[in-house]
Amino acid sequence: MYVSASVMEAPTRGTVHLSDWQKSYFAIASGTCTPGQKADEYRAKILRIQYAWANSEISQVCAANLFKKYAEKYSAIIDSDNIETGLNNYAENILTLAKCQQNDSDKWQSALTTENVFGLKCVQERMQAGKKVQSSQLAPADALVLADKGISVSAAPCLPRLSAFSSTGDSECCAGSSKCVGQGPHLLEHPLSSKSLQSNVPPVTKTSDALPASSASLSEPIHTGFQAAPLFGNKEMTSGASLKIPGNYSDGQNLSLPNQSAGQAWSGKRKAFYGLTDKGSTATSSLAPCQASSTMEANAFSGNRNGSEESGVPGFRTAKEQLWVDQQKKPQSLQQRAPVSSYGGVKKSLGAGRSRGPFSKFVPPVPKQDGNENGGMQCKPHARGPTDPLLPVDERLKSIEPKMVELIMHEIMDHGPPVNWDDIAGVEFAKATIKEIVVWPMLRPDIFTGLRGPPKGILLFGPPGTGKTLIGKCIACQSGATFFSISASSLTSKWVGEGEKMVRALFAVARCQQPAVIFIDEIDSLLSQRGDGEHESSRRIKTEFLVQLDGATTSSEDRILVVGATNRPQEIDEAARRRLVKRLYIPLPEASARKQIVTRLMSKEHSCLSEEEIELIVKQSDGFSGADMTQLCREASLGPIRSLQSMDITTIMPEQVRPIAFVDFESAFGTVRPSVSSKDLELYETWNRTFGCGR
Numbered sequence: 181m182y183v184s185a186s187v188m189e190a191p192t193r194g195t196v197h198l199s200d201w202q203k204s205y206f207a208i209a210s211g212t213c214t215p216g217q218k219a220d221e222y223r224a225k226i227l228r229i230q231y232a233w234a235n236s237e238i239s240q241v242c243a244a245n246l247f248k249k250y251a252e253k254y255s256a257i258i259d260s261d262n263i264e265t266g267l268n269n270y271a272e273n274i275l276t277l278a279k280c281q282q283n284d285s286d287k288w289q290s291a292l293t294t295e296n297v298f299g300l301k302c303v304q305e306r307m308q309a310g311k312k313v314q315s316s317q318l319a320p321a322d323a324l325v326l327a328d329k330g331i332s333v334s335a336a337p338c339l340p341r342l343s344a345f346s347s348t349g350d351s352e353c354c355a356g357s358s359k360c361v362g363q364g365p366h367l368l369e370h371p372l373s374s375k376s377l378q379s380n381v382p383p384v385t386k387t388s389d390a391l392p393a394s395s396a397s398l399s400e401p402i403h404t405g406f407q408a409a410p411l412f413g414n415k416e417m418t419s420g421a422s423l424k425i426p427g428n429y430s431d432g433q434n435l436s437l438p439n440q441s442a443g444q445a446w447s448g449k450r451k452a453f454y455g456l457t458d459k460g461s462t463a464t465s466s467l468a469p470c471q472a473s474s475t476m477e478a479n480a481f482s483g484n485r486n487g488s489e490e491s492g493v494p495g496f497r498t499a500k501e502q503l504w505v506d507q508q509k510k511p512q513s514l515q516q517r518a519p520v521s522s523y524g525g526v527k528k529s530l531g532a533g534r535s536r537g538p539f540s541k542f543v544p545p546v547p548k549q550d551g552n553e554n555g556g557m558q559c560k561p562h563a564r565g566p567t568d569p570l571l572p573v574d575e576r577l578k579s580i581e582p583k584m585v586e587l588i589m590h591e592i593m594d595h596g597p598p599v600n601w602d603d604i605a606g607v608e609f610a611k612a613t614i615k616e617i618v619v620w621p622m623l624r625p626d627i628f629t630g631l632r633g634p635p636k637g638i639l640l641f642g643p644p645g646t647g648k649t650l651i652g653k654c655i656a657c658q659s660g661a662t663f664f665s666i667s668a669s670s671l672t673s674k675w676v677g678e679g680e681k682m683v684r685a686l687f688a689v690a691r692c693q694q695p696a697v698i699f700i701d702e703i704d705s706l707l708s709q710r711g712d713g714e715h716e717s718s719r720r721i722k723t724e725f726l727v728q729l730d731g732a733t734t735s736s737e738d739r740i741l742v743v744g745a746t747n748r749p750q751e752i753d754e755a756a757r758r759r760l761v762k763r764l765y766i767p768l769p770e771a772s773a774r775k776q777i778v779t780r781l782m783s784k785e786h787s788c789l790s791e792e793e794i795e796l797i798v799k800q801s802d803g804f805s806g807a808d809m810t811q812l813c814r815e816a817s818l819g820p821i822r823s824l825q826s827m828d829i830t831t832i833m834p835e836q837v838r839p840i841a842f843v844d845f846e847s848a849f850g851t852v853r854p855s856v857s858s859k860d861l862e863l864y865e866t867w868n869r870t871f872g873c874g875r
């Protein structure tokens with residue numbers, strides 16, 4: 181069965197769906213279903229397809245195919261006037277169309293009017309046919325005629341409805357029917373006289389006071405559910421009778437007979453309605469406003485709704501009505517669901533905001549055919565992001581949980597203050613290498629191809645506080661790539677149990693945002709050696725990461741660079757180490773770099789350090805990391821304030837604070853010590869000699 185293949189993409193839930201599908205398939209195939217039940221089943225299937233697609237259990241292509249198939253089956257039942265297999269309700273179309281003129285806006289005028297609808301040739305033919313059948317088949321006891329010219333209505337199943345009306349004591353229906361019939365000169369003549377029938381018609385609840393008289397006259401037959409009768413005769417009446425069961429699909433059907441010209445138009449409309457391309461649907465576009473307006477929630481399916489209110493179910497709508505109303509409301513509501521995001525695009529949801537379940541808003545799983553140019557790729561964050569429900573979602577993000585995409589887009593993408601290469605003192609070799617393998621290829625991908633292609637993984641390792649994170653930020657600013665900065669600990673702790681999904685989502689989003697740099701600080705905590713005591717979740721994260729890294733490596737067209745930073749390189753798993761091909765040692769700053777740090781920081785402050793004093797500071801700070809140097813300067817900068825002990829800090833003027841002097845550095849050296857021990861340094865040096873890519 182084709183269904184099974186399509187719904188089994190997700191093994192666990194797919195199995196459940198499969199049995200559901202099978203059950204309903206056998207129910208439909210059993211031959212014992214009424215057309216109404218079949219239509220119910222098909223519509224349920226359509227909803228299930230939608231649900232499965234929304235949950236990424238089936239692909240978009242699969243969903244579109246299934247959807248088309250079942251929409252057609254469903255339409256075939258709804259449209260068919262075959263009493264045994266269909267639920268045709270063509271008359272409602274005609275009357276609704278005619279009614280549109282009154283309900284629609286002033287700007288749009290339907291060619292169909294109350295006067296001419298009954299004059300249509302096709303309607304006449306059907307009426308004549310119905311008349312013949314009716315006169316030959318309809319038992320007088322079962323039949324009622326609502327008006328002097330004989331709008332025949334129904335058969336036994338209608339009677340409960342009529343009897344329900346009788347309690348209200350209003351004769352509006354009869355009057356309305358008379359009017360209606362008076363406007364249609366060629367209505368059926370029922371064997372029973374209109375008078376006798378009129379007397380048989382119980383008063384009907386007045387439900388359409390607000391409607392114009394002519395509208396009321398038409399709407400009454402509609403919401404009594406008998407309007408099919410004069411147009412189709414007994415045959416249709418019988419099928420029409422089943423339509424009066426609340427919830428039946430035929431209630432409120434604005435769909436048509438396949439053989440009628442108007443019917444074809446509506447059939448086309450139906451296909452367009454289901455999002456299926458159909459040449460015929462273009463012909464119906466002019467009818468759409470009528471349909472839309474007539475089915476707006478306020479007035480939609482007034483006949484049915486009124487009918488249902490009469491029957492004590494306020495606000496009840498058949499599934500089909502709801503489908504149509506949802507369809508009409510959808511573009512507007514979707515727009516409302518797309519708030520502007522913080523980074524200039526549209527805050528999008530791949531369905532996260534979508535309520536799930538059988539009663540959720542109907543969203544066809546096929547791409548919109550509205551000529552949206554942005555359809556194929558909407559990867560750039562500043563264009564339309566991957567989570568816009570209006571757009572076809574990038575295939576690569578289909579299997580990713582929407583909330584994770586949101587998290588990555590909103591929380592991980594870095595937008596810190598800009599960092600220049602000049603802000604990083606020393607580490608000239610690392611900087612040159614990074615420029616060569618990261619920045620330039622990103623800027624000129626046309627030149628850096630083939631063997632010159634950039635590596636996909638870099639590891640920055642070295643003692644703490646040497647500028648590894650700073651380099652990461654600089655890459656973000658200078659490469660022009662989309663930058664994802666994530667700390668490994670946040671992957672392992674923040675989304676406990678979901679770490680591997682986050683890793684997958686991270687790479688999936690990055691693939692959509694190419695060129696992209698994924699900077700993973702403290703990568704050792706993510707890719708540490710695998711051991712026996714390791715937690716299952718961290719093992720899964722690691723595996724997923726390695727898989728993704730490989731994916732990034734093997735796909736030559738992907739321009740994703742993973743930059744890892746660690747001060748514990750020896751803890752990194754060997755498999756991960758291999759994948760981070762360029763392992764760059766970021767050592768403690770040399771004298772020149774320390775001087776650069778001091779000079780740059782002091783240039784921003786009020787200081788009076790001579791060249792010699794700076795040299796002395798540099799000499800004395802041997803073994804300090806970049807972070808230590810920064811801390812030393814901070815400490816020294818507080819010296820002038822501390823020397824103002826006699827003065828009130830609250831009243832002091834900035835000019836009264838003396839410049840930072842060498843003496844302040846001397847006292848700062850008393851409190852700031854190097855944070856990296858020589859023993860630790862030895863470890864880094866050794867690891868660099870073994871695995872590093874430095875000179």
Ligand SMILES: Nc1ncnc2c1ncn2[C@@H]1O[C@H](COP(=O)(O)OP(=O)(O)OP(=O)(O)O)[C@@H](O)[C@H]1O
Pocket residue numbers: 603604605606607642643644645646647648649650651745746747769773777805806807808810
């Ligand atoms: N080479 C450098 N040039 C200028 N400033 C530096 C340099 N290295 C470190 N710093 C200063 O030290 C601070 C900390 O640096 P950073 O966070 O990049 O260190 P790290 O190598 O990532 O350390 P860790 O391994 O502990 O994460 C920076 O914000 C910066 O002020």
Ligand SMILES: [Mg+2]
Pocket residue numbers: 648649650701702745
């Ligand atoms: Mg760091």
